[in-house]
Amino acid sequence: MHGYDHKRIEKKWQKVWQQQRQYEAKDASPKKKFYALIEFPYPSGEGLHVGHPRPYIGMDIIARKRRMEGYNVLYPIGWDAFGLPTENYAVKTGIHPALVTKRNTKNFKRQIQMLAISFDWSREINTTDPSYYKWTQWMFLLFFKKGLAYKKKMPINWCLSCRIGLANEEVVDGTCERCGGETERREKEQWMLAITKYADRLDKDLDMVDYPSRIKAQQRNWIGKSNGSLIKFSIFNFQFSKKEEKIEEVEVFTTRPDTLFGVTYLVLSPEHPVLKNIESRISNLEEVRKYQNEAKRKTEIERTGGEKEKTGVELKGIKAINPANQDEIPIWIADYVLSDYGTGAIMAVPAHDVRDFQFISGKGLPLIEVIDTTTFKLGPISTGKGWPYTGTGKLINSGEFSGMDSEEAKKKITEFVGGKIVTTYKLRDWVFSRQRYWGEPIPVIHCERCGTVPVPEKDLPVKLPEVKNYAPTDTGESPLAAIESWVNVKCPKCKGPARRETDTMPNWAGSSWYYIAYCISENLKSQLPISKQFPSSKIQKKLKHWLPVDWYNGGMEHTTLHLLYSRFWHKFLYDCGLVPTLEPYAKRTSHGLILAEGGEKMSKSKGNVVNPDAVVKSYGADSLRVYEMFMGPFEQAISWNTDSLIGSRRFLERVWKVGFRIKDLGFKKKEISSPEPQSAPLTALLHHTIKKVGEDIELLKFNTALSSLMILLNAFEREASVSLSMYKTFLKLLAPFAPHMAEEVWANLGSRKSIHLEPWPAYEEKALTDTPVTIIAQVNGKTRGSFETSRGRSKEELGAATLALPSVKKWLDGKEVRDVIVVQDRLVNVVVS
RNA sequence: GCCGAGGUGACGGAAUUGGUAGACGUACGAGACUUAAAAUCUCGAGACCGUAAGGUCGUGUGGGUUCGAUUCCCACCCUCGGCACCA
Numbered sequence: 056m057h058g059y060d061h062k063r064i065e066k067k068w069q070k071v072w073q074q075q076r077q078y079e080a081k082d083a084s085p086k087k088k089f090y091a092l093i094e095f096p097y098p099s100g101e102g103l104h105v106g107h108p109r110p111y112i113g114m115d116i117i118a119r120k121r122r123m124e125g126y127n128v129l130y131p132i133g134w135d136a137f138g139l140p141t142e143n144y145a146v147k148t149g150i151h152p153a154l155v156t157k158r159n160t161k162n163f164k165r166q167i168q169m170l171a172i173s174f175d176w177s178r179e180i181n182t183t184d185p186s187y188y189k190w191t192q193w194m195f196l197l198f199f200k201k202g203l204a205y206k207k208k209m210p211i212n213w214c215l216s217c218r219i220g221l222a223n224e225e226v227v228d229g230t231c232e233r234c235g236g237e238t239e240r241r242e243k244e245q246w247m248l249a250i251t252k253y254a255d256r257l258d259k260d261l262d263m264v265d266y267p268s269r270i271k272a273q274q275r276n277w278i279g280k281s282n283g284s285l286i287k288f289s290i291f292n293f294q295f296s297k298k299e300e301k302i303e304e305v306e307v308f309t310t311r312p313d314t315l316f317g318v319t320y321l322v323l324s325p326e327h328p329v330l331k332n333i334e335s336r337i338s339n340l341e342e343v344r345k346y347q348n349e350a351k352r353k354t355e356i357e358r359t360g361g362e363k364e365k366t367g368v369e370l371k372g373i374k375a376i377n378p379a380n381q382d383e384i385p386i387w388i389a390d391y392v393l394s395d396y397g398t399g400a401i402m403a404v405p406a407h408d409v410r411d412f413q414f415i416s417g418k419g420l421p422l423i424e425v426i427d428t429t430t431f432k433l434g435p436i437s438t439g440k441g442w443p444y445t446g447t448g449k450l451i452n453s454g455e456f457s458g459m460d461s462e463e464a465k466k467k468i469t470e471f472v473g474g475k476i477v478t479t480y481k482l483r484d485w486v487f488s489r490q491r492y493w494g495e496p497i498p499v500i501h502c503e504r505c506g507t508v509p510v511p512e513k514d515l516p517v518k519l520p521e522v523k524n525y526a527p528t529d530t531g532e533s534p535l536a537a538i539e540s541w542v543n544v545k546c547p548k549c550k551g552p553a554r555r556e557t558d559t560m561p562n563w564a565g566s567s568w569y570y571i572a573y574c575i576s577e578n579l580k581s582q583l584p585i586s587k588q589f590p591s592s593k594i595q596k597k598l599k600h601w602l603p604v605d606w607y608n609g610g611m612e613h614t615t616l617h618l619l620y621s622r623f624w625h626k627f628l629y630d631c632g633l634v635p636t637l638e639p640y641a642k643r644t645s646h647g648l649i650l651a652e653g654g655e656k657m658s659k660s661k662g663n664v665v666n667p668d669a670v671v672k673s674y675g676a677d678s679l680r681v682y683e684m685f686m687g688p689f690e691q692a693i694s695w696n697t698d699s700l701i702g703s704r705r706f707l708e709r710v711w712k713v714g715f716r717i718k719d720l721g722f723k724k725k726e727i728s729s730p731e732p733q734s735a736p737l738t739a740l741l742h743h744t745i746k747k748v749g750e751d752i753e754l755l756k757f758n759t760a761l762s763s764l765m766i767l768l769n770a771f772e773r774e775a776s777v778s779l780s781m782y783k784t785f786l787k788l789l790a791p792f793a794p795h796m797a798e799e800v801w802a803n804l805g806s807r808k809s810i811h812l813e814p815w816p817a818y819e820e821k822a823l824t825d826t827p828v829t830i831i832a833q834v835n836g837k838t839r840g841s842f843e844t845s846r847g848r849s850k851e852e853l854g855a856a857t858l859a860l861p862s863v864k865k866w867l868d869g870k871e872v873r874d875v876i877v878v879q880d881r882l883v884n885v886v887v888s
Numbered sequence: 889g890c891c892g893a894g895g896u897g898a899c900g901g902a903a904u905u906g907g908u909a910g911a912c913g914u915a916c917g918a919g920a921c922u923u924a925a926a927a928u929c930u931c932g933a934g935a936c937c938g939u940a941a942g943g944u945c946g947u948g949u950g951g952g953u954u955c956g957a958u959u960c961c962c963a964c965c966c967u968c969g970g971c972a973c974c975a
Contacts (some may be wrong), residue, residue, distance in 0.1 A: 094975090096975090097974090097975050099975090135975075138974075138975065139973085139974060139975085140974075140975085211973075212973075220973080221973080222973040222974065223971095223972080223973055223974080224973075224974045224975095225973085225974085226973095269892055269893065270892090272891080272892065273891065273892055273970075276890085276891050276892080277891080277970090277971085277972085279891095391889095410889090482972095483972070485972080486972075486973070488973090489973065490973095491973085561973065562974095562975070563975090566975085610969090610975090611892080611893080611969055611970080612969060612970060612975085613970095613975080614892085614969090614970075615891090615970065615971075615972075616970085616971095616972065616975090617975080647893095647968095647969090648968090648969080650968090654967085654968085656968095685900090685901095685912085685913070686900060686901085686913095687900055687901060688901080690893090691893080691894075691968095692893090692894090692968065692969080693900075693901090694899095694900080696899075696900065696914080698899090698914060698915070699899080699900060699913070699914045699915090700914090701913095701914075702912090702913045702914055703913085705913090705928095706913085708928095758900090758901070758902085758912085758913095759901095759902070759903095759911090759912080761912080761913090762901090762902075762911070762912040762913080763911095763912085764912095765912055765913075766911080766912070769912090829908080831907070831908050832908095833907080833908085833955085833956075835955070835956080836907090836954090836955060836956035836957095837956090838907095838908050841908070873955085874955065875955095876907095876955055876956080878907060881904090881907060881908095882907050882908080882956090884907080884955055884956060885955090886955045886956090
């Protein structure tokens with residue numbers, strides 16, 4: 056018998072599978088389809104680290120199981136290759152990002168292929184490929200033509216010394232990551248996609264998909280649908296504390312119009328547009344200006360977060376009037392109010408809102424209770440005890456509305472002051488511009504006469520030109536702006552002089568529709584116009600076959616951006632009649648990150664990255680696969696530990712040995728004539744394992760599936776003889792986890808056909824229930840003994856058997872038996888006193 | 889701060905979703921094999937008291953519900969993910 060030589064085996068079978076095109080999906084097949092999807096990787100220069108393949112292996116196990124269950128499986132992969140790291144590398148080295156991408160992709164592909172993930176490589180796509188981004192650009196123009204892409208002034212991070220725009224990630228504590236200099240937020244015209252138009256459907260349609268509740272909850276909270284009222288407050292000029300003429304109106308959004316009588320001040324965001332109109336009336340304008348400038352420096356998290364005291368400046372010389380009771384109330388600006396949520400202005404009710412309550416401390420602002428808290432345990436807030444009461448209840452101190460319930464008062468008070476009941480969303484429109492090189496050029500042309508003109512379809516793709524310098528320009532424009540020959544074009548409409556848009560797209564663009572691209576990958580390269588191709592029956596037939604994605608696994612960190620963006624993109628395409636389903640992904644799950652040994656995130660800068668190359672070389676791909684699935688719950692983050700890996704390798708070596716033991720004993724012949732009898736407990740264990748592995752895979756509980764395979768193998772080793780058919784069943788269950796090992800042993804046992812094309816084993820219910828059960832005997836909830844018996848014994852029998860146990864009896868001495876609680880087939884608890 | 893997830897032996901984790909806490913694996917200890925080491929195989933092991941039989945305690949902390957709580961409820965502490973230009 057020769058030993059388990061992973062190098063020989065793995066190379067051999069990878070070649071065979073590739074030659075037989077075993078994992079390529081068929082666009083037309085009588086089998087039921089299954090579309091498995093993982094988030095396609097960003098091919099970074101550091102190469103694959105051991106964290107990357109975790110989700111690929113997990114979905115691979117599911118895909119392999121589905122094939123064995125008779126499905127036509129599509130499990131594709133590609134490259135999400137636009138992005139900052141490659142661009143920054145290009146800025147540093149001057150090497151073209153396309154070359155860097157090519158190099159990185161090649162390395163990633165080699166590394167992924169050595170793990171034998173059953174990807175359909177014939178459908179490989181790359182977002183940076185002009186034949187791919189031609190479609191991305193075409194879809195952008197569709198958004199533009201439908202009025203969902205527009206330009207708007209938005210703040211960007213600006214480094215004052217580098218004089219370039221920065222990504223949020225490049226700003227650390229308000230300073231530039233590159234030079235350490237100060238940054239500020241500066242307004243710039245940006246392309247936007249109107250995702251908020253789809254906010255309601257993105258929220259509501261979560262009901263139709265199978266996502267874990269934590270993902271639905273995060274998306275719903277991100278969309279932040281809330282029902283409330285818009286209420287107008289008049290602003291008056293005040294001279295020497297005397298009310299003069301009305302100068303403006305400010306509309307606030309509130310979810311709690313029932314607390315309107317408790318408003319003690321108004322807060323505007325420091326950027327609120329009304330400030331410009333009234334600044335001549337503000338007596339402390341200088342102080343206000345200073346505060347506005349400080350707010351510019353802060354990030355949103357700094358503004359809304361932190362335990363620090365909430366800051367603000369009162370606008371002196373003006374006051375607002377509470378429309379409910381005509382009270383004169385002060386107006387403040389404060390950075391805890393954001394300009395792009397609601398109306399950028401709030402009515403503050405410190406008695407019933409946590410942030411408002413925090414804000415008044417030290418500022419001498421009053422608090423008026425308008426919800427009756429005396430009926431609760433809390434006690435009245437005015438006594439200074441505890442937090443503000445943010446719940447609903449009966450109104451007090453609210454004029455004619457006192458005594459009314461919050462819910463009714465919301466409507467009535469809004470009506471009373473002439474307000475409007477509205478629905479708002481926290482979700483903001485999608486900033487779609489980047490002033491960067493390595494992204495899809497936004498395909499529009501700016502003409503002095505015709506305005507913004509889309510690039511005609513025949514001129515797509517708008518390819519990225521060669522540039523010398525990849526860094527953004529010091530005017531904040533993309534490096535593309537410096538290429539005069541590329542920028543200056545004729546207007547497609549009037550043929551007059553015009554300039555190309557120089558912004559590029561974020562890399563969420565290409566990843567918003569890549570799962571569609573896999574279905575039609577061969578069509579992407581066609582020279583036919585997309586507007587003819589996409590709606591054609593040829594493509595629609597494929598999309599109808601494959602969509603929606605049946606199971607999409609990805610990182611929890613993509614829940615609110617990528618996952619939401621692509622759902623939006625898909626719904627838009629659906630509205631255009633281009634895709635057949637309302638939702639792109641029928642089911643979504645997520646995996647936990649693999650962290651470095653210390654529990655930190657793996658990163659090049661920390662120098663704690665574990666490369667799979669070395670692991671595969673010394674332990675083999677199957678060992679790595681088994682370890683990554685065994686190391687802990689798939690959905691949770693977990694630290695890498697090379698020491699533990701040996702257990703997975705040992706497991707596979709023992710599988711190998713048992714295989715050879717069986718073969719040497721000559722079971723092969725016996726199996727053909729008749730199945731050998733096996734011990735009943737082993738048969739029961741086998742069927743239990745079939746059930747457990749099958750169910751665990753569906754629940755992503757790969758760790759316990761492997762654990763049960765290990766338990767079965769341990770039993771095989773203890774048993775004097777194990778039948779070939781039993782062992783073969785074990786191999787089939789192992790095949791999705793360790794495809795090379797399973798295939799090699801399978802072939803050694805005399806099979807010609809691949810084990811991965813075998814049917815998935817089924818278990819017999821009878822074999823499971825034939826086994827005896829252990830009944831736990833407790834006295835007052837403490838375990839005092841146990842006994843074995845057959846399944847299905849009556850409560851009386853079990854109770855009597857328990858009371859007869861000597862280990863139980865001794866605890867009953869001098870006590871009175873009050874109750875005997877029996878849990879069928881499991882436990883008896885004797886209650887005594 | 890807000891939203892989401894989590895906290896169990898030396899370590900990764902398991903526990904049929906309210907019913908024997910610690911499966912499986914790593915590391916560790918003892919033994920077998922070996923001239924020896926490695927590898928492999930067998931056995932042991934939550935903590936404390938006890939020679940043992942056995943007992944007490946034990947799932948981040950404090951309280952509650954229950955015959956019975958890692959699991960349910962309340963309060964608190966800590967760790968991780970996201971917060972819109974990293975992907």
